[in-house]
Amino acid sequence: GEDVEQSLFLSVREGDSSVINCTYTDSSSTYLYWYKQEPGAGLQLLTYIFSNMDMKQDQRLTVLLNKKDKHLSLRIADTQTGDSAIYFCAESYSGGGADGLTFGKGTHLIIQP
């Protein structure tokens, strides 16, 4: 079955880079996503990557995909206190039909001053 794994916690100092890692098992995954959930708020899509790409950069965010190892990472440069949140890795397969997203359990990003 499908499975998405993430570390539960990551602690970084303000100004450093944060790297959140994710592994998935479904080799047919077509799209991989990073969502952010702030306390008391809904899920917000940060970025996504198509499975035929190996890197995507968007301002402070860099997504790396190693399809062979089924490993996805999200790097946040110059981490700020406003980046404190839970970050969810998710995958979907668009084989002509719809599907929901399969989420990891989320990584709590803790920013130290």
Added chain:
Amino acid sequence: GAGVSQSPSNKVTEKGKDVELRCDPISGHTALYWYRQSLGQGLEFLIYFQGNSAPDKSGLPSDRFSAERTGGSVSTLTIQRTQQEDSAVYLCASSLGLGGPYEQYFGPGTRLTVT
């Protein structure tokens, strides 16, 4: 514009009672999804709608759960004879189309507590 809205935001119910959760998607979004977020299970996908149709109901946790969507817009998730293990945050999302790369926009969720 307005995002996805859900009501109620919080619901406390007694074990054995039925509850109905409502989702108002973004106008024009044909796809609608229900998820459940709980401490033990993380985020679980429950069901999706394309228009008013839900082709696959296998993600619903039990036959006490049902969902419908009318007019290609509002959706309700009904839980009959609630159990304590149903306590969770129920999230609704909508998107312009099905699957990736269409972004799923999430509502704030309904926190259900079964006592």
